[in-house]
Amino acid sequence: MARVALTGIGKRFGGTAAVDDVSLDVGDGELVTLLGPSGCGKTTTLRIVAGLVAPDRGRVRIGDRDVTRVPPERRQIGMVFQDYALFPHLTVAENVGFGLRERRVPSIEREGRVREMLALVRLGDQADRFPHQLSGGQRQRVALARAVAHPPEVLLMDEPLGALDLKLRQTMQLEVARIQRALRITTLYVTHDQEEALNLSDRIAVMDRGRVVQLGTGPEVYDRPSTPFVADFLGRVNLLRGRVVGREGAWTVVRAGPHMLRVPVVSAEDGAELVIGVRPERVRLVAAADPGPLALAGEVERIAFVGNVVRYYVRCAGDVLVTAEGQDRKASFSAGQRVTVAWDPDAVMTWSG
């Protein structure tokens, strides 16, 4: 097992920067997720760690070794690809034993190790089948067993569950977490699915336009997003853009369109631009006319039942749409009703705009 350290990684394809400037440390046995929208550079970053893409700038270290110029076959890595990349002409057992054979592991030891790996992913009875005879989830598990069999110092996973349907994806997330913990293997995991990232990761690196914009544990990134982009990408958020107009006791007053909003005091000067965010689950709907300092008046535009929560879309003055989520299915609000949306001081997130 080993640490992985990226410093100042950059990579351009043609004229555009796929990876702009990425530095990242993955601790021994830790699972770090690279999370971001498509085109943010997460897959390129992973392929740079694998050695499949050569970076223009920066260094890659695995353990004590600088591997920036080392070809993939000499990096002691295991990789799971989005579409599995199983060898169609080899059986399940031969696929899993591929890396062992390349390392000239004697066949008796190899067979034992392959059996062990197949047992780990619960495919012991499928050893002699070919990949095209397996289901998607089974192929996924073969790919995982193959990637960890040799065994590598680092496991790299590129959207490994992307091709599976929702139910299977959730099951496989548990599987991946179980296997990763059983092997205690340092893992870098690429996904664009925020729930998957929150579900699996020790830490999440949120990427945008070739950079890591925030690195932290799930709760850190969700509760204290460093930018409006992170807040919006991990979960939902109501964002309002405004300008600081003054101070009022414990509040900073911000003008956003026709609204004067109060937010817990910030150090920004008068006239500075500010982005305010409140997560929908922290927004309350109240019928009262004067709900307090942290509120906006509006009209319920639409009510959507989405299973675990009821989602209210409230249209406020100045074309501001606020989303609120509640657990209460018997709420006494209806579309067209005048309401006030309110929130607590600790629900407010602010960023200088």
Next chain:
Amino acid sequence: MRVRWSLFLLPPLLVSLVLFVAPQMAFVRGSLLHNLGYGQTGPTLTLENYVRFFTDAFYQEALLRTAGLSLIDALACLAVGLPIAYRLARSRSRWRSMWLTLVVASSLVTVVIKALGMMVLLSANGPVNQVVLGLGLVREPLRLLNNDVGVVLGLIHYTLPLVILILFSVVQTIPEDLEAAARTLGAPPLRVMVRVVLPLALPGLVAASLMAFNLAMGAFTSTALLGGGRVLTLPVLIQRKAVLEVDYPFAATISVVLLVSGVLLNVLVLRLAMRLRRGAPAGVVG
């Protein structure tokens, strides 16, 4: 009403049968006739032409020579064509389509033109010999024409573009991630070739080499021109028997032997290849 589109295949099938099978039947029948000279044939069917072919060492030698030269051509085309096709298929260069167009264009040039070009290149004082003589690699000009060497070079020139095109599309069906996966599992590029690319390209390698082999077996123009009448393959002998000696029955006999031996070799190789084949074709499972 459902349209049965397969019915539309019937007319072309019939035309093909008439144009393809009927002449072959005529050949087979012709090969069983007795030659009376001056293009005349006897009325009864006989196996004497086949007896002559298979008892005269000259003809067996010609059959072996034809197959041997064709085999060398097929193997040479694989050896040269696969690296080129692989590079083309994996290239992301914007010149790729231009290179492909050149390959296609060269496969469309008439064999006569190609053979004449080769004769200029390979002659005793042609560019090839001037280069090797100039570099001091040999003292006397290499004899590259009117012998087996010239014929093989001509056959390669004739069949290589087609082999490259077939192998190009075969390599394209092998997902690049399979090679990346093999690399991450510890296989250096050459091992990736041996353990992943070649096994998955096997059906295509067989198809391409059979095509080169078959074209070479039937090649007349390039063999006749670059062999200078001294390399006697079966197609060259057929032309001699039919045109120079006016012995139609024996020309037909050689034709039938050429056809049957070709078909047998193809069936044999295909059966062998089927046995080697494992799993699903590349691209079916990612």
